[in-house]
Amino acid sequence: MNHIEEDRTAVRERRYNLSTTKETKKKRVEELVDKLSKAKSFILTDFQGLTVAEVSELRQAIKDSGGEYKVCKNTLFRIAMTDASLRQQLESSLKGCTGVVFGYDDPVVTVKKVLDFSEKNEKFKIKQGVVEGKVCSPVELKEISKLPSKNVLLGMLVGGMSSPLSKMAYAMHGVTLKLLYALEALKNKKAQ
Numbered sequence: 363m364n365h366i367e368e369d370r371t372a373v374r375e376r377r378y379n380l381s382t383t384k385e386t387k388k389k390r391v392e393e394l395v396d397k398l399s400k401a402k403s404f405i406l407t408d409f410q411g412l413t414v415a416e417v418s419e420l421r422q423a424i425k426d427s428g429g430e431y432k433v434c435k436n437t438l439f440r441i442a443m444t445d446a447s448l449r450q451q452l453e454s455s456l457k458g459c460t461g462v463v464f465g466y467d468d469p470v471v472t473v474k475k476v477l478d479f480s481e482k483n484e485k486f487k488i489k490q491g492v493v494e495g496k497v498c499s500p501v502e503l504k505e506i507s508k509l510p511s512k513n514v515l516l517g518m519l520v521g522g523m524s525s526p527l528s529k530m531a532y533a534m535h536g537v538t539l540k541l542l543y544a545l546e547a548l549k550n551k552k553a554q
Contacts, residue, residue, distance in 0.1 A: 387438060394434065394442035397462075403469035403493040405476050405503065406452065409433065410459040411485035417461075420479050420486070427475045428467030436460050451497045455489035469493045474507045 398404065409417060421431045436456040443449045465472030473493065480486045488500045498506065 390435075391438050391442050394432075394439060395444065397430070397432070397464050398442060398444075400466055401464040402467070403465035403472055403491065405463040405465075405473065405491035406455045406489040407461045407463060407476070407480075408459055408487040408489055409461040409485075412483065416483060416486075423475045423479060424463055424472065427465070427471045429463055429465040429472045429475070431461060431463050433459075433461045448492065448497065452490055452492075460489070470506060473503050477504060477507045 409420075412420075417431075424431045439460065439462065440449060440453075440456060443452070463472060463476050473491065476488060480488055488503060490500070491498045491503050493503070493506055
Protein backbone atom coordinates (compact mmCIF):
# COMPACT_ATOMS: atom_id res chain seq x y z
CA MET A 363 0.00 0.00 0.00
CA ASN A 364 1.46 3.35 -0.97
CA HIS A 365 1.37 6.58 0.97
CA ILE A 366 -1.65 8.05 -0.88
CA GLU A 367 -3.80 4.97 -0.27
CA GLU A 368 -2.89 5.05 3.44
CA ASP A 369 -4.04 8.69 3.60
CA ARG A 370 -7.33 7.84 1.90
CA THR A 371 -7.90 4.94 4.29
CA ALA A 372 -7.21 7.21 7.25
CA VAL A 373 -9.67 9.82 5.93
CA ARG A 374 -12.36 7.14 5.47
CA GLU A 375 -11.80 5.90 9.03
CA ARG A 376 -12.09 9.45 10.43
CA ARG A 377 -15.33 9.98 8.48
CA TYR A 378 -16.69 6.70 9.81
CA ASN A 379 -15.75 7.61 13.40
CA LEU A 380 -17.22 11.10 12.98
CA SER A 381 -20.51 9.76 11.62
CA THR A 382 -20.81 7.19 14.41
CA THR A 383 -20.08 9.90 16.95
CA LYS A 384 -22.86 12.06 15.46
CA GLU A 385 -25.23 9.09 15.52
CA THR A 386 -24.30 8.34 19.12
CA LYS A 387 -24.85 11.95 20.14
CA LYS A 388 -28.19 12.01 18.32
CA LYS A 389 -29.30 8.86 20.19
CA ARG A 390 -28.23 10.36 23.52
CA VAL A 391 -30.17 13.56 22.81
CA GLU A 392 -33.24 11.49 21.89
CA GLU A 393 -32.89 9.54 25.16
CA LEU A 394 -32.63 12.79 27.13
CA VAL A 395 -35.69 14.25 25.37
CA ASP A 396 -37.61 11.09 26.26
CA LYS A 397 -36.48 11.22 29.90
CA LEU A 398 -37.34 14.92 30.18
CA SER A 399 -40.80 14.33 28.74
CA LYS A 400 -41.51 11.54 31.26
CA ALA A 401 -39.98 13.24 34.31
CA LYS A 402 -42.15 15.13 36.80
CA SER A 403 -38.98 16.65 38.18
CA PHE A 404 -35.27 16.79 37.44
CA ILE A 405 -32.36 18.09 39.44
CA LEU A 406 -29.00 19.24 38.06
CA THR A 407 -26.09 18.21 40.26
CA ASP A 408 -22.31 18.46 40.41
CA PHE A 409 -20.83 15.05 41.16
CA GLN A 410 -17.14 15.99 40.87
CA GLY A 411 -15.07 14.21 43.49
CA LEU A 412 -17.48 11.36 44.18
CA THR A 413 -16.15 7.82 44.05
CA VAL A 414 -17.71 5.14 41.89
CA ALA A 415 -19.16 3.52 45.02
CA GLU A 416 -20.77 6.81 46.09
CA VAL A 417 -22.30 7.36 42.64
CA SER A 418 -23.61 3.77 42.71
CA GLU A 419 -25.14 4.40 46.14
CA LEU A 420 -26.79 7.57 44.80
CA ARG A 421 -28.12 5.75 41.74
CA GLN A 422 -29.63 3.02 43.91
CA ALA A 423 -31.28 5.54 46.27
CA ILE A 424 -32.77 7.43 43.33
CA LYS A 425 -33.91 4.20 41.66
CA ASP A 426 -35.66 3.15 44.89
CA SER A 427 -37.61 6.42 44.86
CA GLY A 428 -38.82 5.91 41.27
CA GLY A 429 -36.16 7.95 39.52
CA GLU A 430 -32.90 7.72 37.64
CA TYR A 431 -29.47 9.38 37.84
CA LYS A 432 -27.70 10.11 34.57
CA VAL A 433 -24.38 11.84 33.85
CA CYS A 434 -24.88 14.16 30.86
CA LYS A 435 -22.85 16.35 28.58
CA ASN A 436 -23.98 19.93 29.07
CA THR A 437 -24.25 20.60 25.33
CA LEU A 438 -26.41 17.52 24.73
CA PHE A 439 -28.64 18.42 27.67
CA ARG A 440 -29.09 21.96 26.29
CA ILE A 441 -30.13 20.51 22.94
CA ALA A 442 -32.55 18.08 24.63
CA MET A 443 -34.35 20.84 26.51
CA THR A 444 -37.06 21.82 24.10
CA ASP A 445 -38.48 24.63 26.28
CA ALA A 446 -36.39 27.74 25.46
CA SER A 447 -37.33 29.69 28.61
CA LEU A 448 -36.38 26.71 30.76
CA ARG A 449 -33.08 26.42 28.89
CA GLN A 450 -32.30 30.10 29.62
CA GLN A 451 -33.12 29.76 33.31
CA LEU A 452 -30.89 26.70 33.69
CA GLU A 453 -28.02 27.99 31.55
CA SER A 454 -25.88 29.02 34.53
CA SER A 455 -26.12 25.49 35.98
CA LEU A 456 -24.97 23.76 32.81
CA LYS A 457 -21.27 24.19 33.45
CA GLY A 458 -18.71 21.76 34.77
CA CYS A 459 -19.60 18.15 35.65
CA THR A 460 -23.34 17.68 35.42
CA GLY A 461 -25.41 14.77 36.61
CA VAL A 462 -29.18 14.83 36.30
CA VAL A 463 -31.64 13.18 38.65
CA PHE A 464 -34.88 12.40 36.84
CA GLY A 465 -37.91 11.89 39.09
CA TYR A 466 -40.67 9.95 37.37
CA ASP A 467 -43.05 9.27 40.26
CA ASP A 468 -43.42 11.53 43.27
CA PRO A 469 -41.22 14.64 42.88
CA VAL A 470 -41.08 15.27 46.65
CA VAL A 471 -39.63 11.82 47.37
CA THR A 472 -36.98 12.29 44.68
CA VAL A 473 -36.00 15.72 46.05
CA LYS A 474 -35.77 14.26 49.58
CA LYS A 475 -33.46 11.44 48.42
CA VAL A 476 -31.17 13.88 46.60
CA LEU A 477 -30.99 16.24 49.59
CA ASP A 478 -30.35 13.36 51.99
CA PHE A 479 -27.47 12.22 49.82
CA SER A 480 -26.04 15.74 49.52
CA GLU A 481 -26.08 16.11 53.32
CA LYS A 482 -24.06 12.88 53.68
CA ASN A 483 -21.57 13.80 50.91
CA GLU A 484 -20.03 17.26 50.91
CA LYS A 485 -18.63 16.73 47.40
CA PHE A 486 -22.11 16.26 45.91
CA LYS A 487 -23.62 19.66 45.06
CA ILE A 488 -27.12 20.55 43.93
CA LYS A 489 -27.10 23.21 41.22
CA GLN A 490 -30.79 23.73 40.35
CA GLY A 491 -33.93 21.73 39.81
CA VAL A 492 -37.24 21.72 38.02
CA VAL A 493 -40.29 20.44 39.88
CA GLU A 494 -43.59 20.20 38.01
CA GLY A 495 -42.31 22.69 35.40
CA LYS A 496 -41.03 25.32 37.87
CA VAL A 497 -37.31 26.09 38.16
CA CYS A 498 -36.16 25.84 41.78
CA SER A 499 -32.97 26.91 43.54
CA PRO A 500 -31.30 24.60 46.07
CA VAL A 501 -33.02 26.57 48.88
CA GLU A 502 -36.44 26.07 47.27
CA LEU A 503 -35.69 22.37 46.78
CA LYS A 504 -34.94 22.13 50.49
CA GLU A 505 -38.37 23.64 51.25
CA ILE A 506 -40.04 21.19 48.87
CA SER A 507 -38.32 18.29 50.62
CA LYS A 508 -40.11 19.25 53.85
CA LEU A 509 -43.50 18.57 52.25
CA PRO A 510 -45.16 15.22 52.88
CA SER A 511 -45.03 12.74 50.02
CA LYS A 512 -47.93 12.33 47.59
CA ASN A 513 -49.11 9.12 49.31
CA VAL A 514 -49.13 10.79 52.74
CA LEU A 515 -51.07 13.77 51.35
CA LEU A 516 -53.61 11.45 49.73
CA GLY A 517 -53.98 9.57 53.02
CA MET A 518 -54.56 12.84 54.86
CA LEU A 519 -57.17 13.86 52.27
CA VAL A 520 -59.01 10.55 52.49
CA GLY A 521 -58.86 10.65 56.29
CA GLY A 522 -60.19 14.20 56.33
CA MET A 523 -63.01 13.29 53.98
CA SER A 524 -63.94 10.02 55.66
CA SER A 525 -64.15 11.48 59.17
CA PRO A 526 -67.19 13.71 58.46
CA LEU A 527 -68.77 10.94 56.39
CA SER A 528 -68.42 8.40 59.18
CA LYS A 529 -69.85 10.90 61.70
CA MET A 530 -72.78 11.50 59.37
CA ALA A 531 -73.29 7.75 58.97
CA TYR A 532 -73.36 7.31 62.77
CA ALA A 533 -75.82 10.19 63.08
CA MET A 534 -78.05 8.74 60.37
CA HIS A 535 -77.86 5.34 62.06
CA GLY A 536 -78.89 6.94 65.35
CA VAL A 537 -81.84 8.74 63.73
CA THR A 538 -82.92 5.49 62.06
CA LEU A 539 -82.74 3.61 65.37
CA LYS A 540 -84.79 6.31 67.14
CA LEU A 541 -87.41 6.11 64.39
CA LEU A 542 -87.55 2.31 64.70
CA TYR A 543 -87.93 2.55 68.52
CA ALA A 544 -90.68 5.15 68.11
CA LEU A 545 -92.53 2.98 65.58
CA GLU A 546 -92.14 -0.08 67.82
CA ALA A 547 -93.49 1.86 70.81
CA LEU A 548 -96.42 3.11 68.73
CA LYS A 549 -97.14 -0.44 67.55
CA ASN A 550 -97.03 -1.75 71.14
CA LYS A 551 -99.32 1.08 72.33
CA LYS A 552 -101.89 0.31 69.61
CA ALA A 553 -101.68 -3.40 70.36
CA GLN A 554 -102.74 -2.78 74.00
